[in-house]
Amino acid sequence: MACGRTARTVVGVMTIVGEPRRLGVPRAEARLRFETELQERGSAPRRRLLVLDGNPAFELSPWCGTCQFLFQRLEGAGETLSLAGMQELLAGQVSELDDGILVAFGSLLPEGDYLPLLLRVEPRLVNPGQDGDYFSNEQVATWGPDQFWGLPEHPRTPYYRTFETVIDDTAHLYEFAVPMVPPLWNNRERVAEYVEWMGQGVVPTAVAVSTLDLCQPALSLQSTDEYEHWGLTHFLLDGHHKLEAAASAGRTVQLLSLLALDESLSGPDDHRRLGALRSQSSLSRGARNPRRPA
Template structure:
């Protein structure tokens, strides 16, 4: 189950140099794009395809230092680090959250993968389901790097992955068919080896999540409620 460690409410990014952008197309369809190319379908009424994000062109300060901090793991939100990472996040309003999860890797019949990271019922007809979608398939990961992370997490290190996240509402068709579903989905930008290693070792990992207020199919009050539920 996801555990919220800390968060920053209503962070605004307005000068991003990220090659990643959002794109809306049709009813409740939303994509992540890079340089005009669709890299992930993040809409809530279709399957998600997996692509390798090759993020280039973003002007990041101190990338080696940032990578080291994420590998060592964050115990709390660092405003300077969040500001440095914002260059690879599209412009917009965000809730930035540091979350602890125990990922469980699932593979579907078609070969696509996702991680289950939490579920909770908070009302008789309402529940939150949380998923993490890797953009890089596990078959492409380096086994030696995975083993190094397994050694780290088994020694107690809790590394941090980076995600863009959304909260999307799915309402009952007739009030009887299924509960009102709050779908909290994270798209993994950095940390594929860490996440796979944590899942294999059944150890926790933290996620630095940029939850989009503008692009979520939810209102701000529902996003605030989600933060309360995750505490």
């Protein structure tokens, strides 16, 4: 059964936005959950974390609101979260926000409000410090390098850039798909199978839990391009081989995302804008003419 949704479509871009859903299991039973690490009782929060099986898997953007946008892989990110009962269904294109899929993957997450998104993406694999790295380019242009290390922030993982678009003159949306394990760990034969299937027109579906973090820089003498960064980050639960295959073959995949509303550094008004923003043509910062998604 498909849940209620709002569909917005433009040429080459498919976006289905559902209504917020209450999903998940009691916090103690969730394999993947968000936590705030404290220095000591009564102190300010130190790190905002995505935790897998009790171990810190990713450090996320700080709570301060003026700090840099961040996802940084930690030692606890060493396992994918595919569900055996979902593999056949997700091997092809999913046309609706299927309740069975949402509830199944919701069982990995803590009880909370989630906004289901069904997106079409053409992922591009990026290595930190190399061509196309957000942290070495767009982020440095706004915040400058880290004030202690004198270097750009480092995600400690290859990741996928999937979409970006202009919000207005003062804000820009960047979208990322972040694997729980690096593509180097993927099974080569499995990746090759997906490349072959995609060449035959198959559009498989990946699943992620996501956050939307809005990061507005304070005044900085090092900034050459100051504006608010909207970071829409999809942490892959299922689909690691699919994303790598699509990136290597220049193909598209679907991404079924559960946006964690309670855990994002954004509010209801921002969440309501996502469908329209995500259905725009992909535009780089400062671009005036539409281009294909990166």
